[in-house]
Amino acid sequence: MTNLPKVELNAVVAQVTENIRTRSRGSRADYLARMEAQAEQGPHRKTLPCGNLAHGFAACGPTDKDLLSQSDVPNIAIVSSYNDMLSAHQPFEDTPKQIKKIIAGAGGVAQFAGGVPAMCDGITQGMAGMELSLFSRDVIAMSTAIALSHNMFDGALCLGVCDKIVPGLLIGALSFGHLPMIFVPAGPMPSGLPNDEKARVRQLFAQGKVGREELLAAESASYHSPGTCTFYGTANSNQLLMEIMGLHLPGASFVNPNTPLREALTSAASEQVLKLVKGGDDYRPLAKVVDERAIVNAVVGLLATGGSTNHTMHLVAMAAAAGIQLTWDDFSALSSVVPSLTKIYPNGVADINHFQAAGGMAYLIGTLLDAGLLHEDVLTTYAETGLNAYRQEPQLRDGKLRWVPGPAESHDTSVLRSAADPFAADGGLKVLKGNLGRAVIKTSAVKPEYRVQEAPAIIFHSQSEFIEAFQRGELDKDFIAVLRYQGPRANGMPELHKLVPILGSLQDKGFKVGLVTDGRMSGASGKVAAAIHVTPEAAAGGLIGKIQNGDVIRMDGEAGTLDVLVDEAAFGARIATMPDLSGNQYGCGRELFAALRTQVTGAAMGARSFDFDVSEADQ
Structure with a gap:
């Protein structure tokens, strides 16, 4: 080398x-x-009192005890x-x-x-x-x-x-x-059921075209042995x-x-x-x-x-x-x-x-x-x-x-290419900025024709609300789902994957759809334009909390903008809608994490609960 x-x-x-x-x-x-x-x-063991050091190697065998008694081992x-x-x-x-x-x-x-x-x-x-x-x-x-x-x-x-x-x-x-x-x-x-087939079955299940038995069979064929998931x-x-x-x-x-x-x-x-x-x-x-x-x-x-x-x-x-x-x-x-x-x-x-x-x-x-x-x-x-x-x-x-x-050439250019012959000229991640604050969009997972969306907002405060609206047939239209109070301060910022198959199926029907959320979608984000990690989050006073049903939102993954198209003065005068978050505070151990929810930083600061002397103003 x-x-x-x-x-x-x-x-x-x-x-x-x-x-x-x-x-x-x-x-x-x-x-x-x-x-x-x-x-x-x-290492403190070099200066530990004998009783302390004895605690440190009490469970060791004789050889290791002898070695740990020596400062240079x-x-x-x-x-x-x-x-x-x-x-x-x-x-x-x-x-x-x-x-x-x-x-x-x-x-x-x-x-x-x-x-x-x-x-x-x-x-x-x-x-x-x-x-x-x-x-x-x-x-x-x-x-x-x-x-x-x-x-x-x-x-x-x-x-x-x-x-x-x-x-x-x-x-x-x-x-x-x-x-x-x-x-x-x-x-x-090792590889199991191909990922595109797994996604197809998930989408069919969301549409009610296959049952739980078929879905479980597909998932089990995907996640099937020791090791990390392959996606x-x-x-x-x-x-x-x-x-x-x-x-x-x-x-x-x-x-x-x-x-x-x-x-x-x-x-x-x-x-x-x-x-x-x-x-x-x-x-x-x-x-x-x-x-x-x-x-x-x-x-x-x-x-x-x-x-x-x-x-x-x-x-x-x-x-x-x-x-x-x-x-x-x-x-x-x-x-x-x-x-x-x-x-x-x-x-x-x-x-x-x-x-x-x-x-x-x-x-x-x-x-x-x-x-x-x-x-x-x-x-x-x-x-x-x-x-x-x-x-x-x-x-x-x-x-x-x-x-x-390592290889001088890719063995499969449909999967891995050189920097001289890329799939796209950019890295497929955009920071969106506008009157709603800042957000992230993963454009590499979204086809170019879907990266710019402009449609009326429909407000949700949980994934279950969204799923129920879909099941009632209320979402067969152009819209941008606004799922708020999903940030770290509100409820720990859970991933929102249950939305993906539904939004994907609506997009396949020809509707203009998108997602704006202060929650996260993670590594499996894909297919549908999604402005995620909106910051400031709603629970921290972010303007995403002021959006109302019917407000037109424009999300532009090419230009890097995220705006609600409402008169600035009228929007500023609104009072944010605050849902009842008490159901997210208890059960399954959530009560033990109350302190973290109160002191966590915003997504742009890493959603962290530690003070590393790094100013939020710098982020």
């Missing part, structure tokens, strides 16, 4: 990076100073999202044993420091539990901090996959950014981001679970983290890996692949945890120059396994580097410095793991 020609960084990518660096100068310096102070202290924390109900996390069941064995063989010790909760939006979709989902990210961050708080450790391996888990793990880990850390994925399940939602977006930020080993993201290659990659990550600890020759703390360049690389990778819109919040929150001030305007600026290089469901019919077969991360990173759209000169967790090392892909040869050059 050393003979590659020098490529000039794209001017917009360079400028956005400099903008982030400038606005983050104070908060980033404060963060790094805190991490350096923690690094100077070192590295101890690696394992933090895992394992549970055996969720397919994405079930493969982690035996991973800690494997890690401990590998690290012991390399002269270190590994301890399972703690588990973090992992919930599935696919199970809670449309249910009360979904109102805990977004907040679970911050609970995971706090759980990660608790796991590491004993300060017995010289480094960590973070095991996680899905929607809120990886962002939460990284936010929590960054509080211990003086430690080197590597993220260890589990991989996607390109937030879970697989997480894996892509961790790799393009250098927090995975090269090519680790999309190798299927329970395969020899998957196990070899986990073993390699275990060996690698030992090389990065303080006191060694190649100390690489997490705080130095996650810098402004890595954050920009993450946004570029997200845009190039049409990744989850949840990351317009998660990446902002993850960056803030490292003292970096990322804004929606940065997303929008980068989207103007980053081409769309993939067609993965919901932006196409292929799944993540098809992307992997077409060339995967090695080809994607290579073509983005060749186009000057990624920072190459970054610090990663891999043995080589720089992102060029991630042009490689892992292979097993004679039972040994080797990294070899």
